[in-house]
Structure formats: structure tokens, C-alpha cells
Amino acid sequence: MSETDVNLHSASVSVVIPCYRCEETIRRAVDSVYKQTWRPLEVILVDDCSPDQTLEALKAIKAQYPEGWVRIVEIKTNGGPGNARNMGWASAKGDYVAFLDADDSWHPCKTEQQYSWMLKNTEVSLTGQQSTLHDSLDPAPVFANPCSTVSFRIIQRKELLLSNKFSTSSVMVKVALAYRFVDSRSYSEDYELWCDVAFDSGQCHVMNQALTYTHKAIFGVSGLSSNLWKMEQGELLVYRKLYKQSKIGLPDYMFYSAWSMLRYFRRCIKVYLAGS
Numbered sequence: 001m002s003e004t005d006v007n008l009h010s011a012s013v014s015v016v017i018p019c020y021r022c023e024e025t026i027r028r029a030v031d032s033v034y035k036q037t038w039r040p041l042e043v044i045l046v047d048d049c050s051p052d053q054t055l056e057a058l059k060a061i062k063a064q065y066p067e068g069w070v071r072i073v074e075i076k077t078n079g080g081p082g083n084a085r086n087m088g089w090a091s092a093k094g095d096y097v098a099f100l101d102a103d104d105s106w107h108p109c110k111t112e113q114q115y116s117w118m119l120k121n122t123e124v125s126l127t128g129q130q131s132t133l134h135d136s137l138d139p140a141p142v143f144a145n146p147c148s149t150v151s152f153r154i155i156q157r158k159e160l161l162l163s164n165k166f167s168t169s170s171v172m173v174k175v176a177l178a179y180r181f182v183d184s185r186s187y188s189e190d191y192e193l194w195c196d197v198a199f200d201s202g203q204c205h206v207m208n209q210a211l212t213y214t215h216k217a218i219f220g221v222s223g224l225s226s227n228l229w230k231m232e233q234g235e236l237l238v239y240r241k242l243y244k245q246s247k248i249g250l251p252d253y254m255f256y257s258a259w260s261m262l263r264y265f266r267r268c269i270k271v272y273l274a275g276s
Helices: 026-034 054-062 081-090 110-120 157-162 189-198 228-244 250-275
Strands: 010-019 039-047 070-074 096-099 104-106 124-128 152-154 172-174 203-207 212-214
Touching (some): 010 026, 010 110, 026 039, 026 054, 039 081, 081 096, 081 189, 096 110, 110 124, 110 172, 157 189, 189 228
Parallel strands (some): 010 039, 039 070, 124 203
Antiparallel strands (some): 104 212, 124 172
């Protein structure tokens, strides 16, 4: 890789990518980080005890970039994506941490827009957006218009309780954030972290443009997201936790749980119709 591949600016951002059986997609993810207009300080690839050739693929990728820019963290026992992100987070050298899944990718302007805005708005703990679907293994598309129209708005707690506003691969947080992902759970562990931040007086802002690409449908495909009921159980656990911590009252707990179940049944119907 050449240092002149992009218009170089530095960003004190550590990018954490949990890696599990991702040898077919991880190269695209890392390449999208390297091609950022404001290049992150480092990429931390966390191998979550993959049983295939993922670790060998990570080592090969590391050798293709400037020395020290890619670091590999090896976990000897599979602990799930939350644990892997926490392990990478713990070794981060940047002032901010951005998360990216191994089968997703970024628009070249993402780090520039997100990081520069957070530097100017230091009271904000978390920013992100929803992702846009770009199917297949093709390279991520590039917006025809520049990113100068990107803006941010605060997400109120009730908005967040109604639905998860942030794709994990879009999120950037302060490295010193007090909260972490739940190690022991593989479903809605990200949503729980966003709620922890929002309900602890931490400001969460959403971007008006999706600068994150997902390359597979969120629901009804192979992988964790195809386990709709387990995802739903994870979301219900988030509401229960907030209720037990007295962060929401009983009426809100019952309302948001019922709302979540309605959305779950709607997803099931959509997946069924799509497969019929």
C-alpha cells in the first residue's frame, strides 16, 4: 500500500474489528479504513478463536499495510463479538474508538466527518448512523455528492427505546467511556451499550447520512442476525435492565417491551414472505 493512496490526514481513532470466520470479507473492511480521507491511527483485528483460516488471512493482510498500522489480538476462547470488541478497545491507542464488523465497510469520508465533528463537540460521547445495504462482495459504492452535507442531531432516550438508531459498524465513541459491551451476550449487546450511554447523561448523536455499508441483509440471513428470537430476547433484556435500575418506570417498561414484540412479529412476517 502506498502512503499517497489518499489525501492524508491523521485521526486519533482506533478501529476495532471483531473477526470470526471472516477470511472472505475482512480484506474489504480493512481496505475501506485505509482509504479514509482522514486515516485512523490504527486498525485492531481481534480474532475470536476462528476455527478456519481467518487468523492466517489477518496476518497476510497486516503485512500489506504500513508497519504498526494493523495490530492483531488473538483470543484463545471464543467469547462473541462484544467480548472481542472490548478486548480491542482495551488495547486502543487513539482518543476515540470506532467499530466495524468484518463483513461491513465505510465510505471514504466517514472518519473525517465523524471525528472532526466530535472534536468540536466534546460533550458528545457517541455518534453513529444506520447503515445502507450494498449487496454482494463488490467494493463499496462511492457517493456522487461530497460529504459536506453531513449533519448531526441528538437522539432522545425515548427515540432510542423505540428502536436502535445505530449500526454497530457506524459507531464512534470516546476511548475513555466508562461503559463497555456485555461480554457474555451475542445479541443486542451493542444496543445495551448505546442505552447505557444515553441514560447516563451521555449525549448520543446520529448522522443524517449513512456512511457505513452493510453487504448482507440485516434480518433473515446467515449469521447472528438471522436468529430473530434471540435478538428479540436480547432487546427485552435491555428494557428489563433499565427498569431494574430504575431508569425507566413500569409503564414504560411494559410499553416498550410490547412495542418490541410487535416489531419482532413484523420482522418474522417479512422474513417469511421474502422466503416464500
